[in-house]
Amino acid sequence: MSISSDVIRGYNDTMILYLLWEKPSYGYEISKQIKLLSKEKYIIKETTLYSAFTRMEKNGYIASFPDQNNATGKRRTYYRITDSGRAYYREKCAEWNLTQEVVGKFIMKGERMNGDN
Amino acid sequence: METIRNYLETMFMNLPSSPEIYRAKNELWQMMEDKYTELLENGKSENEAVGTVIAEFGNLDELAEDLGIAQFLQQESKVPQGxxxxxxxxxxxxxxxxxxxxxxxxxxxxxxxxxxxxxxxxxxxxxxxxxxxxxxxxxxxxxxxxxxxxxxxxxxxxxxxxxxxxxxxxxxxxxxxxxxxxxxxxxxxxxxxxxxxxxxxxxxxxxxxxxxxxxxxxxxxxxxxxxxxxxxxxxxxxxxxxxxxxxxxxxxxxxxxxxxxxxxxxNYVPNQQNAPQYISEGVAVVMSVFWPTVTCLYLIWSFLTFDWWKTWIIWPLAGIIHSVIKNTLKKQG
Structure with missing residues (x-):
């Protein structure tokens, strides 16, 4: 089954910030990492990714700068995380933990789900 | 590659040309190009690569709010642009x-x-x-x-x-x-x-x-x-x-x-952007026939008098007059 984009929408930012935590990166690299880390269960659309970039940049969570790839020499727009981006990421993580805890209470496990009553 | 480019350009064709939209188009193109190149490197056929890139592109509606183009995307679905x-x-x-x-x-x-x-x-x-x-x-x-x-x-x-x-x-x-x-x-x-x-x-x-x-x-x-x-x-x-x-x-x-x-x-026509806008229709009409008129005057004067050694003066004079008119009667902004 594939993941519903409505559910994951609120967490695209979290994934992007996680990937930018150590070092700056660019569009395709990020989408590739998301695909890789999610074991191809989630493939982010280009428009979704770019929309997240512009929104987070406007909010000051990330900053963009042009840079050249050392290997290929191709110029790309790179993004790096800002301090308020790190703060926002911590918030989102806390929010997720809470969400997971609450929703988790209502998720049936094992045999019980298969029974009719 | 050409197919992807066409696809992207067609998606953006009817959007207003603004720096934000240009940037969005270029960024999206970068990502699509990167993905396409890597798919080919991984041994995918060209058709497969193009298919994957387009399927994973998404929808411009997602960008509508960020780019302030919501009304254009709606408009497009209502009335055909042409x-x-x-x-x-x-x-x-x-x-x-x-x-x-x-x-x-x-x-x-x-x-x-x-x-x-x-x-x-x-x-x-x-x-x-x-x-x-x-x-x-x-x-x-x-x-x-x-x-x-x-x-x-x-x-x-x-x-x-x-x-x-x-x-x-x-x-x-x-x-x-x-x-x-x-x-x-x-x-x-x-x-x-x-x-x-x-x-x-x-x-x-x-x-x-x-x-x-x-x-x-x-x-x-x-x-x-x-x-x-x-x-x-x-x-x-x-x-x-x-x-x-x-x-x-x-x-x-x-x-x-x-x-x-x-x-x-x-935006495809470079000379379209350069074509100056004048303050009134009349000026625009006069300016559009400026050079042909000058040419006619030059030929008439020259053929009537055969003073070719002095009729050339029309050209530098016309050049000066043209730039004066262009700069004073041009629509500002």
């Missing part, structure tokens, strides 16, 4: 216009050389001292040639009228079609430069036959008498080349101007 102008029609139009450019130029050519008839037969009449029949033939030839010229002009005008709604209705061309027109125009520009140069040179050199033939008049007076005919013949050929080539070039520009100016698709 009738599509497909590639086959473009080719048909260009071919038709090229033929028409030839006919129009030919008509103008006959009108110009119509005066050669009376001059030539007049010279013969003078030479053989037989004014009657030769003089009459000359007079007739003027009207015959002029009639042929006007006939061709009327024919070409009627012939091209089937395309007249191009300027009136709103048509749009998609990215690959626009690209095709643009390439064709770039290809033609070399030929245009050559034809235009030869045409102008012929017009300028047209004064040479009378000068040379003047010298021949020592051998035979007939050379002197009909030298004017050669002048008009050269001017006729020169004008023919200029008119034909300019009209053909103009047909490319007409097509490239179909897309709305303020959209991404309409």
């Amino acid at each position: 009738k599509p102008f497909p590639l086959e029609t473009v080719k048909e139009y260009l071919a038709d216009k090229a033929k028409n450019a030839f006919y129009t130029a030919l008509g103008v050519f006959f009108c110009i050389i119509s005066v050669c008839g009376p001059i030539f037969f007049g010279a013969l009449a003078e030479y053989f001292d037989a004014d009657g029949i030769l003089g009459a033939t000359g007079g007739c030839s003027l009207f015959v040639l002029a009639a042929v010229g006007v006939g061709i002009l009327v024919y070409s005008g009627v012939r091209i009228s089937k395309w007249k709604n191009i300027g009136q209705e709103h048509y749009v061309t998609d990215f690959s079609t626009t690209e095709y027109i643009h390439q064709e125009m770039e290809k033609y520009k070399g030929t245009h430069a050559l034809l235009l140069t030869v045409g102008i040179v012929l017009c300028i050199l047209s004064v040479i036959p009378p000068m040379i033939m003047d010298e021949f008049s020592a051998y035979s007076e007939i050379w002197d008498y009909c030298s004017g005919a050669f002048l008009f013949l050269m001017v006729g050929i020169g004008v023919f080349l200029i008119v034909m080539s300019s009209m053909k070039l103009d047909s490319y520009n007409t097509l490239l101007r179909l897309n709305q100016k303020d959209t991404i698709g309409g």
Whole structure:
């Protein structure tokens, strides 16, 4: 089954910030990492990714700068995380933990789900 | 690669051209290009790669809010932005216009050389001292040639009228079609430069036959008498080349101007952005006929006086006047 984009929408930012935590990166690299880390269960659309970039940049969570790839020499727009981006990421993580805890209470496990009553 | 480019350009075609939207398009293109390249490196076929990239592109609606283009995306689904102008029609139009450019130029050519008839037969009449029949033939030839010229002009005008709604209705061309027109125009520009140069040179050199033939008049007076005919013949050929080539070039520009100016698709024409906007329609009309008028004045003054050594002053003067008008009457902002 594939993941519903409505559910994951609120967490695209979290994934992007996680990937930018150590070092700056660019569009395709990020989408590739998301695909890789999610074991191809989630493939982010280009428009979704770019929309997240512009929104987070406007909010000051990330900053963009042009840079050249050392290997290929191709110029790309790179993004790096800002301090308020790190703060926002911590918030989102806390929010997720809470969400997971609450929703988790209502998720049936094992045999019980298969029974009719 | 071309397919992806077309896809992206078509998606953005009707959006207003603003820095944010340009940036969005370029960023998305970067990502798509990267993905495409890597898919190919991983051994995917070109078709597979194109399919994957387009399938994973997403939807522009997601960007609507961030880019402030929501109203354009909605508009697009409500009213069509214009009738599509497909590639086959473009080719048909260009071919038709090229033929028409030839006919129009030919008509103008006959009108110009119509005066050669009376001059030539007049010279013969003078030479053989037989004014009657030769003089009459000359007079007739003027009207015959002029009639042929006007006939061709009327024919070409009627012939091209089937395309007249191009300027009136709103048509749009998609990215690959626009690209095709643009390439064709770039290809033609070399030929245009050559034809235009030869045409102008012929017009300028047209004064040479009378000068040379003047010298021949020592051998035979007939050379002197009909030298004017050669002048008009050269001017006729020169004008023919200029008119034909300019009209053909103009047909490319007409097509490239179909897309709305303020959209991404309409930004394709560099000279469209450079075309200055004037404060009123009247000024714009005057300015559009400025150079042809100057050319006419130059030719009339020159041919009437044959003072070629001073008539050239029209050009630098006209240049100064043109830039003064352009800068003072241009619409600001």
